[in-house]
Amino acid sequence: MRPDRTRVIASAPALLKHGVLLVTGGLVLVPFVWMLSLSAKSPQDIFSRRWTLWPRDLSIVDNYETALTATPLARYMANGLIVCGSILLLQIIVCAPCAYALAKLRFPGRDLAFGGVLVALLLPHQVLSLPLFILANRLGILDSYLGLIFPYMVSPFGIFLFRQFFKSIPDDLIHAARLDGLSDFTIVWRIVMPIALPALLAFSIFSVVSHWNDLFWPLTAVRDQSLxxxxxxxxxxxNEETGSAYGPLMAAATIVVTPLLLAFLAAQRFFIEGLAAGAVK
Incomplete structure (x- = not known):
């Protein structure tokens, strides 16, 4: 068999794998491309019988101007920053010490506690929506920032991800820090978390994207438009009576999604590194 033919046969699995990845990636991008297309079209173009990806009647300025002026979109995005930032901060404060205890401390019931974390990972958040709503109502925090934040203060996924990453940190480093007189609490924040920066960035992306796009709980807990x-x-x-304004709607969706895409592209390397390090264990 000739060397060229042997080389082609050997590279066939790699070519097939890359082909599948390209097709899958293309399918993932289709909704985003269609969203951008609709955000630039006029209503007549959107509801035309003739399907086109490129707008025949370009209305991009009108759609984006309507998206920014018809509703307080800037206020909505500021609310998203407040809520997502607060949730992420509280999750890190709670999840990091819990993950450290499960990874580096020995105490009765540790494996049972970790099993509880795994069970919590399997439960959809909607399962707990009714008791959470009743609790929020009893506490009087509905229709407030706190009402949007408190159901997500603890993240089972965050505990799991940090625990897996902390397991990869050598125990000798922890013992040396204890010999220097550092408490476990100080070790978490001054030694372990700086090392776990890739896992922290990966979890931050997961958390912010999840809660930035969350519709179910805000639809339940908030009625005030300013929140x-x-x-x-x-x-x-x-609008069910007059019909949805799809052009401005897609323009608003594009504006809302853009910060998430930029953040992911900026932290992509750390995101993959953090997930890969956690998967080793």
Missing amino acids: MPPSLGVLAFR
Whole structure:
């Protein structure tokens, strides 16, 4: 068999793998491309019988101007930053010490506690929505920032991810820190968390994307328009009587999604590194 033919046969699995990845990636991008296309079209173009990806009647300026002026979109995005930032900060404060205890401390019931974390990972958050709503109502925190934040203060996924990463840190480093007189609490924040920066960035992306796009709980807990996050605010363009303004709606969706895409692209290397390090264990 000739060397060239042997080389082609050997590279066939790699070519097939890359082909599957390209097709899958293309399918993932289709909704985003269609969203951008609709955000630039006029209503007549959107509802035309003739399907086109490129707008025939370009209305990009009108759609984006309507998206920014018809509703307080900037306020919605500011609410999203407040809510997502507060949730992320509280999750890190709670999850990091819990993960450290499960990874580096020995105490009765440790494995049982970790099993509880795994069970919590399997439960959809919607399962707990009714008791959480009743609790929030009893506490009087509905229709407030605290009402949007408190159900997500503890993240089972965050505990799991940090625990897996902390397991990869040598125990000798922890013992040396204890010999220097550092408490476990100090070790978590001054030694372990700086090392776990890739896992922290990976979890931050997961957390912010999840809660930035969350619609179910804000739709349940918030009625005041001034407190609505972006996912709930864009629904203002939907009207069952007069019909949805799809052009401005897609323009608003594009504005809301853009910060997430930019953040992911900026932290992509750390995101993959953090997930890979956690998967080793």
